[in-house]
Amino acid sequence: MPLAASAITTILFDLDDTLFDHAGTARAALAAIAAGRAALHGVPVEDLYGRYSALLEELHPQVMTGRISYLAAREQRFQRLLAPYEPAASAAEAAQLAAQHYGHYQQLRRPVAGALALLQALKPTHKIGIVTNNRTAEQQEKLRYLGMSELVDALITSEEVGVLKPDPRIYQVALARLGSQPAETVMVGDNWLADVLGALAVGIRPVWLNRTGAARPLPHVTELTSLEPLAEVLHQLTTRPTAPAESLS
Known part of the structure; x- marks a missing residue:
C-alpha cells in the first residue's frame, strides 16, 4: 500500500522492552x-x-x-x-x-539505552503516545520512575481500553486521544504481533525494535536493533522511507 505524503506528527511507543528494559x-x-x-x-x-x-x-x-x-x-x-x-x-x-x-x-528498573534521549529529542516537534498492554497505575508509576512522564502526551493502556494489542481499538483510542491520523503516525515496538501487525492493521507505519536478532518476517517493515545512535534513529522515525526498509544496526 503506498504511503501518504503527509508529515509525521505523532510517534507512538510500546513501553515494556521498547522504552523500559x-x-x-x-x-x-x-x-x-x-x-x-x-x-x-x-x-x-x-x-x-x-x-x-x-x-x-x-x-x-x-x-x-x-x-x-x-x-x-x-x-x-x-x-x-x-x-x-x-x-x-x-x-x-x-x-x-x-x-x-x-x-x-x-x-x-532501567530504561532501554537511548530511550530517554530519544523522547527528549522528539518532544519539541512531535506528539508522543504510549500504547501498552498493561495496567494503568503500574505504567504511570514506571514512567515517573524513568523520568519520562513529562515527555509523554498520552498513555493508553489495555486495562483502560479493555482490549489488548493488536486489537485495532487500542490504536484507534490512541489516535483519537492525540488528535492524529494514521498516515501521520509511527508506532515503535518490540512485539511483532502486537506492535507491528497491530499498527499495520490500522494504517500506522510500524518500526520494529528488534534487540534480540530475530528474523524480520516482512522485509518492508523498518527495523531498529537499538535506540542509538540518536540521530540515525530520529531519521528512521520521522522521515518517510522512499525505498524498501532496511535494518538500522
Missing part, C-alpha cells in the same frame, strides 16, 4: 532472588527467565481481562516457577518469593 530488569531481579534461595543455586538465570517469561505470557492476558487478579497471577507465576526446583514449596513461600522478586524488580 523489562527483560534486563527481570533477569537481574531473578538473579537476586536465586542468590538467596538454596534450591535455585546453580540454576542458570536464562532458564529461570525463560520459564518466568512463558508464565507471564500465559497469565498476563487473564489479568488484563479480569479473569484473575494481578496479585493472584504473580503468586501463581512464582509457585509454578519454583515447582521444578523446589516441588515442596508452599503457596506462602511462593508468595514471599514473588514479593521479594517484585522488590528487586522495582529497585533495578
Whole structure:
C-alpha cells in the first residue's frame, strides 16, 4: 500500500522492552532472588527467565481481562516457577518469593539505552503516545520512575481500553486521544504481533525494535536493533522511507 505524503506528527511507543528494559530488569531481579534461595543455586538465570517469561505470557492476558487478579497471577507465576526446583514449596513461600522478586524488580528498573534521549529529542516537534498492554497505575508509576512522564502526551493502556494489542481499538483510542491520523503516525515496538501487525492493521507505519536478532518476517517493515545512535534513529522515525526498509544496526 503506498504511503501518504503527509508529515509525521505523532510517534507512538510500546513501553515494556521498547522504552523500559523489562527483560534486563527481570533477569537481574531473578538473579537476586536465586542468590538467596538454596534450591535455585546453580540454576542458570536464562532458564529461570525463560520459564518466568512463558508464565507471564500465559497469565498476563487473564489479568488484563479480569479473569484473575494481578496479585493472584504473580503468586501463581512464582509457585509454578519454583515447582521444578523446589516441588515442596508452599503457596506462602511462593508468595514471599514473588514479593521479594517484585522488590528487586522495582529497585533495578532501567530504561532501554537511548530511550530517554530519544523522547527528549522528539518532544519539541512531535506528539508522543504510549500504547501498552498493561495496567494503568503500574505504567504511570514506571514512567515517573524513568523520568519520562513529562515527555509523554498520552498513555493508553489495555486495562483502560479493555482490549489488548493488536486489537485495532487500542490504536484507534490512541489516535483519537492525540488528535492524529494514521498516515501521520509511527508506532515503535518490540512485539511483532502486537506492535507491528497491530499498527499495520490500522494504517500506522510500524518500526520494529528488534534487540534480540530475530528474523524480520516482512522485509518492508523498518527495523531498529537499538535506540542509538540518536540521530540515525530520529531519521528512521520521522522521515518517510522512499525505498524498501532496511535494518538500522
